[in-house]
Amino acid sequence: MKALLFQEVGKFPTLQTVEKPKPSQPGEVVVKLKAAALNRRDYFITQGLYPGIRTPMILGSDGAGLHNDRLVVINPALYWGHDLRVQQKSFEVLGMPTYGTMAEEIVISSDRVHYAPEHLTAEEAAAIPLAGLTAYRALFTRGKLKEGQKLLITGIGGGVSSIALQFANVVGAKIAVTSGSDQKLDQAKEYGAGLGVNYTDEEWAAKLSAFGEFDLILDSAGGDGFSQLVKLAKPGGTISLYGGTRGKISNLSPQVIFWKQLDIKGSTMGSDKDFADMLSFVDAHKIRPVIDRIYSMEAVDEAFESMAVSRQYGKIVIRISE
Numbered sequence: 658m659k660a661l662l663f664q665e666v667g668k669f670p671t672l673q674t675v676e677k678p679k680p681s682q683p684g685e686v687v688v689k690l691k692a693a694a695l696n697r698r699d700y701f702i703t704q705g706l707y708p709g710i711r712t713p714m715i716l717g718s719d720g721a722g723l724h725n726d727r728l729v730v731i732n733p734a735l736y737w738g739h740d741l742r743v744q745q746k747s748f749e750v751l752g753m754p755t756y757g758t759m760a761e762e763i764v765i766s767s768d769r770v771h772y773a774p775e776h777l778t779a780e781e782a783a784a785i786p787l788a789g790l791t792a793y794r795a796l797f798t799r800g801k802l803k804e805g806q807k808l809l810i811t812g813i814g815g816g817v818s819s820i821a822l823q824f825a826n827v828v829g830a831k832i833a834v835t836s837g838s839d840q841k842l843d844q845a846k847e848y849g850a851g852l853g854v855n856y857t858d859e860e861w862a863a864k865l866s867a868f869g870e871f872d873l874i875l876d877s878a879g880g881d882g883f884s885q886l887v888k889l890a891k892p893g894g895t896i897s898l899y900g901g902t903r904g905k906i907s908n909l910s911p912q913v914i915f916w917k918q919l920d921i922k923g924s925t926m927g928s929d930k931d932f933a934d935m936l937s938f939v940d941a942h943k944i945r946p947v948i949d950r951i952y953s954m955e956a957v958d959e960a961f962e963s964m965a966v967s968r969q970y971g972k973i974v975i976r977i978s979e
């Protein structure tokens with residue numbers, strides 16, 4: 658079968674022919690993939706910026722395809738366990754160290770396979786799993802977002818943040834966003850953002866404070882900009898932190914956090930319940946994830962390049978079969 662094989666750190670995957678996988682454990686099934694989607698994780702792995710990298714590897718956490726002639730999506734959160742609060746030690750993300758979705762077929766445990774909401778195309782369905790799960794848990798399970806609350810989402814061009822904006826908009830939150838691109842800020846307004854501020858503007862935090870204090874802030878950047886987020890949060894508010902694109906936070910003032918009684922909550926992907934709830938939510942509100950662009954398997958280089966420079970607004974999708 659055709660697969661996008663990652664063979665060497667520092668290089669993007671290439672299109673190769675590999676042996677078809679066969680079920681070897683009870684409960685495993687074959688899904689014939691129609692589309693896969695990229696996450697920053699896939700790019701980080703190609704750059705050696707991920708623990709436990711193994712090669713050769715079929716990357717890809719997001720996939721949609723056919724099982725028993727029905728369109729299904731795959732839950733990429735493997736071995737979460739029974740505790741809804743936190744994943745168990747053996748938790749893994751599909752696509753390293755287990756072969757992922759950037760191939761014509763995948764063998765996967767049947768409990769990871771869910772029918773796709775019927776209003777979605779295969780490409781849209783592939784754009785949902787990892788980003789949708791992460792956004793849903795960070796916003797609702799951890800962030801407890803409610804109608805009418807003020808929400809800030811940083812780095813709106815990202816896969817998780819763009820779907821988080823769509824989720825938050827349908828529950829009636831008042832939303833401000835940041836981005837390094839004015840064009841992405843304009844796009845975000847079409848999806849419900851009331852205010853967009855460019856984080857390269859020195860006055861970005863002051864401009865956001867004009868929106869009011871935030872009940873919830875969703876951040877995946879971290880870095881030294883994070884210290885401004887604790888100032889922007891409402892007393893008693895929550896910051897859901899699910900990524901660290903900008904690295905360590907070296908300038909955080911403890912006083913602001915304890916005086917304002919803030920909840921800073923880490924959030925990673927989600928439990929099996931979060932995944933099922935997220936799919937029901939997408940179905941109930943007929944949400945269609947924003948797709949930046951669909952690439953062919955042959956154009957995999959271009960897809961990874963786009964992720965490398967954060968050109969995208971929404972998800973980067975790879976079409977695997979018609």
Ligand SMILES: NC(=O)c1ccc[n+]([C@@H]2O[C@H](COP(=O)([O-])OP(=O)(O)OC[C@H]3O[C@@H](n4cnc5c(N)ncnc54)[C@H](OP(=O)(O)O)[C@@H]3O)[C@@H](O)[C@H]2O)c1
Nearest residue numbers: 697812813814815816817836837877878900901902925926
């Ligand atoms: N914990 C989890 O379960 C989980 C799950 C998924 C992702 N993540 C992490 O979350 C982050 C985003 O992942 P993704 O797949 O959504 O990535 P992505 O699609 O590549 O988005 C990354 C975004 O980061 C934004 N960014 C860059 N510098 C920023 C800054 N100074 N302030 C605010 N935003 C900034 C950019 O937004 P603009 O383009 O708008 O400037 C960029 O689009 C990554 O660090 C990833 O590892 C964690």
